[in-house]
Amino acid sequence: xxxxTWPEELPKPERSTWSAQPQEARLRRQSDTGTxxxxxxFSNVAMAVTLSVLLDADQRSMFDGFFExxxxxxxxxxxxxxxxxxxxxxxxSDGSLLLTSDGQPILMAAMWLCTFGDQLPTETIVGREFxxxxxxxxxx
Numbered sequence: 001x002x003x004x005t006w007p008e009e010l011p012k013p014e015r016s017t018w019s020a021q022p023q024e025a026r027l028r029r030q031s032d033t034g035t036x037x038x039x040x041x042f043s044n045v046a047m048a049v050t051l052s053v054l055l056d057a058d059q060r061s062m063f064d065g066f067f068e069x070x071x072x073x074x075x076x077x078x079x080x081x082x083x084x085x086x087x088x089x090x091x092x093s094d095g096s097l098l099l100t101s102d103g104q105p106i107l108m109a110a111m112w113l114c115t116f117g118d119q120l121p122t123e124t125i126v127g128r129e130f131x132x133x134x135x136x137x138x139x140x
Contacts, residue, residue: 003113004070006080007062013051013083017133020049044140048117051083052133060123060130067121074116080136082110113139 023045029037055063071078081087089105090098098106117135124131 001076004066004076004078006078007066009062010055010059010066011053012081012087013053014131017050017052018083019051020047022047023137046114046137046139048135048137049114050117050119050133050135052131054126055130055132056128057130060132063121063132067116071116074120077113077115077139080112080114082112085110112136115139 053059053063066078067074070076085108088108090108092098100106114136117137119133119135121132121134124133
């Protein structure tokens with residue numbers, strides 16, 4: 001099975017709708033007296049990330065095709081650039097940009113392996129554009 005890749009033509013997610021939360025890895029137990037205890041159930045868990053993208057009509061069609069066909073309505077995993085890292089300039093410890101020999105900034109690259117989460121894509125209209133809001137589960 002080939003793993004689908006997020007279309008490069010789609011914009012980066014909006015920062016204002018971004019939220020991330022790890023899945024629960026603890027197993028809690030009750031006690032007869034005092035506070036209960038807990039232990040790790042899993043050593044690694046997925047990160048649930050809710051995000052949205054603002055799309056024009058062509059990008060909306062591309063997103064819908066990616067969801068419907070490439071991920072089989074959200075049932076198959078896919079690779080997506082990490083919006084918190086991918087494409088950002090790399091900096092030195094003093095905050096200055098790290099540059100290549102020809103003076104171009106060095107850009108970081110990071111990919112997620114993820115699946116669509118419990119919140120499947122929802123769509124709202126914003127003027128002449130479409131906002132798709134959805135959740136992805138980023139694999140550890």
